[in-house]
Amino acid sequence: MIDGPVRALGAMSGTSLDGVDAALLRTDGERISGFGRTGYREYSGPERAALRAALGKWPGDALGDAPRVVQHAHAVLLAEFPEAAIVGFHGQTLAHDPRGRGTHQIGDGAALATALGRPVVWDFRSADVRLGGEGAPLAPFYHFALAKWLGATRPLAFLNLGGVGNLTWIDPACAAPEETGALLAFDTGPANAPLDDLMQARRGARCDTGGALAARGRVAEGALERVMAAHYFDRMPPKSLDRGDFGFLSGLVAGMSDADAAATLTAAVAASVMRGMEHCPAPPERLLVTGGGRHNPVMMEMLAAALDCPVAPVEAAGLDGDMLEAQAFAHLAVRVARGLPTSAPGTTGVRAAVGGGTLSRPV
Numbered sequence: 001m002i003d004g005p006v007r008a009l010g011a012m013s014g015t016s017l018d019g020v021d022a023a024l025l026r027t028d029g030e031r032i033s034g035f036g037r038t039g040y041r042e043y044s045g046p047e048r049a050a051l052r053a054a055l056g057k058w059p060g061d062a063l064g065d066a067p068r069v070v071q072h073a074h075a076v077l078l079a080e081f082p083e084a085a086i087v088g089f090h091g092q093t094l095a096h097d098p099r100g101r102g103t104h105q106i107g108d109g110a111a112l113a114t115a116l117g118r119p120v121v122w123d124f125r126s127a128d129v130r131l132g133g134e135g136a137p138l139a140p141f142y143h144f145a146l147a148k149w150l151g152a153t154r155p156l157a158f159l160n161l162g163g164v165g166n167l168t169w170i171d172p173a174c175a176a177p178e179e180t181g182a183l184l185a186f187d188t189g190p191a192n193a194p195l196d197d198l199m200q201a202r203r204g205a206r207c208d209t210g211g212a213l214a215a216r217g218r219v220a221e222g223a224l225e226r227v228m229a230a231h232y233f234d235r236m237p238p239k240s241l242d243r244g245d246f247g248f249l250s251g252l253v254a255g256m257s258d259a260d261a262a263a264t265l266t267a268a269v270a271a272s273v274m275r276g277m278e279h280c281p282a283p284p285e286r287l288l289v290t291g292g293g294r295h296n297p298v299m300m301e302m303l304a305a306a307l308d309c310p311v312a313p314v315e316a317a318g319l320d321g322d323m324l325e326a327q328a329f330a331h332l333a334v335r336v337a338r339g340l341p342t343s344a345p346g347t348t349g350v351r352a353a354v355g356g357g358t359l360s361r362p363v
């Protein structure tokens with residue numbers, strides 16, 4: 001039973017398939033009382049290839065080496081944090097279709113609990129989907145705690161630019177994240193995933209480092225308009241995406257030069273966030289950007305140019321944008337252990353506030 005702040009460890013293997021992030025957080029699941037050590041384990045080339053090969057697969061499909069890769073990377077990295085009282089283990093999303101086949105994360109939390117000798121909370125998304133929710137995004141309940149930690153008094157927003165983009169609008173005047181009106185959250189659209197796929201296919205590179213290629217290209221306005229005509233942008237939030245949902249983007253930029261394709265895909269990120277901001281119940285005081293996209297100056301400039309509110313990386317508020325999602329799953333793990341909700345109608349569209357996640361103890 002948790003009755004005060006504990007050292008929780010969170011781990012995230014995101015849609016970019018770059019590696020596993022881990023972070024310690026001191027929290028009682030409601031309030032953050034401090035940040036701790038962090039760690040990262042990059043996937044090797046063959047490991048990443050095994051994960052890529054398993055994308056889009058569902059339980060029962062042949063998953064090849066992917067489950068072993070995810071399990072091993074987490075077991076090795078998380079063993080470096082013996083001081084953790086509890087672990088939040090997101091695992092790796094392979095497929096996400098909340099209105100159809102459900103949501104599929106790999107990673108066996110029961111086996112990890114035994115390997116680490118401590119309780120592990122995992123399978124965060126499926127209960128929400130079973131109750132009619134999108135199962136994503138889940139970080140918003142942590143964003144709410146961050147807004148309180150920052151002492152915010154007026155609405156603010158967080159934007160995660162990972163493989164997929166997600167936006168959280170917060171009213172910090174509310175007492176709890178599950179309160180009606182406290183949060184509005186949804187996936188804005190594709191973020192780095194189409195750009196990473198382009199770089200991989202054309203240049204054998206992991207990403208457009210520093211936005212160097214996009215900086216040399218011209219945005220193809222017609223193609224950008226076609227991206228933004230996608231039905232997804234007309235849907236009211238909450239809504240969420242699979243990494244592969246905007247697969248048509250690779251065909252759309254197929255005839256362009258590498259630089260123009262990169263510029264167009266980067267502009268599509270900014271344009272989709274701009275569309276997303278229209279859903280905010282009130283203008284946020286500022287938009288704090290987390291996730292790898294904030295390291296791309298071209299993406300950040302396009303974003304700042306597209307939006308009316310100030311845009312800054314979360315570091316401007318003293319936070320760590322490379323570890324924020326890992327911290328989120330540390331926070332959510334403690335919430336699950338305490339029986340507190342992890343999502344609400346405003347964040348995933350679930351029928352009522354629900355606590356996802358399974359707690360496994362070591363055996």
Ligand SMILES: Nc1ncnc2c1ncn2[C@@H]1O[C@H](COP(=O)(O)OP(=O)(O)OP(=O)(O)O)[C@@H](O)[C@H]1O
Nearest residue numbers: 014015016162163164192207209210291292295296
């Ligand atoms: N220096 C950089 N220059 C340009 N892009 C970068 C840089 N560093 C990271 N990125 C981009 O950020 C991506 C990684 O972002 P992040 O780690 O936030 O994604 P993720 O957590 O895997 O995804 P998600 O949040 O969708 O689950 C990389 O794949 C790359 O596209």
Ligand SMILES: CC(=O)N[C@H]1[C@@H]2OC[C@@H](O2)[C@@H](O)[C@@H]1O[C@H](C)C(=O)O
Nearest residue numbers: 093096136137138139162164166325
């Ligand atoms: C199904 C799934 O894993 N979705 C991820 C993905 O990556 C970003 C965006 O799409 C977000 O909805 C979610 O991750 C973050 C951590 C979340 O749940 O808040």
